Amino acid sequence: MKTLPFFCRGKVVRGFGRGSKELGIPTANFPDSVVERLPADISTGIYFGWASVGGGDIHKMVMSIGWNPYYKNTKKSMEAHIIHKFKEDFYGDVLSVVILGYIRPERSFNSLDSLVAAIHNDIEEAQRRLDSPEYRKLRDDFFTPTRDHILNGH
Numbered sequence: 001m002k003t004l005p006f007f008c009r010g011k012v013v014r015g016f017g018r019g020s021k022e023l024g025i026p027t028a029n030f031p032d033s034v035v036e037r038l039p040a041d042i043s044t045g046i047y048f049g050w051a052s053v054g055g056g057d058i059h060k061m062v063m064s065i066g067w068n069p070y071y072k073n074t075k076k077s078m079e080a081h082i083i084h085k086f087k088e089d090f091y092g093d094v095l096s097v098v099i100l101g102y103i104r105p106e107r108s109f110n111s112l113d114s115l116v117a118a119i120h121n122d123i124e125e126a127q128r129r130l131d132s133p134e135y136r137k138l139r140d141d142f143f144t145p146t147r148d149h150i151l152n153g154h
């Protein structure tokens with residue numbers, strides 16, 4: 001996928017409210033405008049990368065892009081589960097992400113438990129792969145303001 005790493009940001013919108021309630025895995029959903037602007041060669045599927053809410057701390061994340069075949073959604077969604085415990089919801093805040101790597105295609109499952117188990121595996125894989133020096137460096141390059149940026153802000 002030649003467009004990775006891919007950086008994007010958008011205000012967190014409401015989805016179907018299933019992530020936290022049914023799966024125990026909340027996902028911050030991007031607005032349609034961001035989903036529509038995805039480069040053509042970013043296929044549907046499960047990805048990992050870094051995320052920051054409202055310009056705050058940078059955390060590992062897993063992202064699902066597509067139609068959630070288990071739920072047979074008719075609208076394409078792009079949603080990030082951030083691997084961090086937040087004190088409260090952050091609907092309306094700006095979510096910045098950099099998508100770095102692909103994990104697997106989206107698929108349907110025979111049970112909710114199997115979907116949840118697959119997502120937990122994705123989280124483990126993301127945790128592991130993001131520890132590599134290459135991805136740590138990308139995190140620093142993308143999110144850490146350089147001295148120039150700070151000076152230009154004056």
Ligand SMILES: Cc1cc2nc3c(=O)[nH]c(=O)nc-3n(C[C@H](O)[C@H](O)[C@H](O)COP(=O)(O)O)c2cc1C
Pocket residue numbers: 015016017018019020023027029046062063064067068069070071079080081105106107108115118119122123
């Ligand atoms: C890492 C990850 C992997 C996912 N994999 C699948 C999948 O293989 N099939 C699927 O139907 N949905 C998958 N989902 C999407 C969930 O079904 C979706 O996040 C959930 O329905 C919550 O949606 P909501 O934000 O609209 O409430 C995945 C989500 C995440 C975060």
Ligand SMILES: Nc1ncnc2c1ncn2[C@@H]1O[C@H](COP(=O)(O)OP(=O)(O)O)[C@@H](O)[C@H]1O
Pocket residue numbers: 012013014015016017018019020021025026027028029080081082083084085086088089090091
């Ligand atoms: N670790 C987290 N990752 C993603 N979203 C989180 C996290 N912790 C809390 N949230 C909040 O939970 C919301 C997503 O919950 P979810 O059940 O998927 O609802 P929705 O269907 O509206 O997206 C996010 O928009 C965010 O405000």
Ligand SMILES: [Mg+2]
Pocket residue numbers: 015016017019026027028029079
């Ligand atoms: Mg969600």
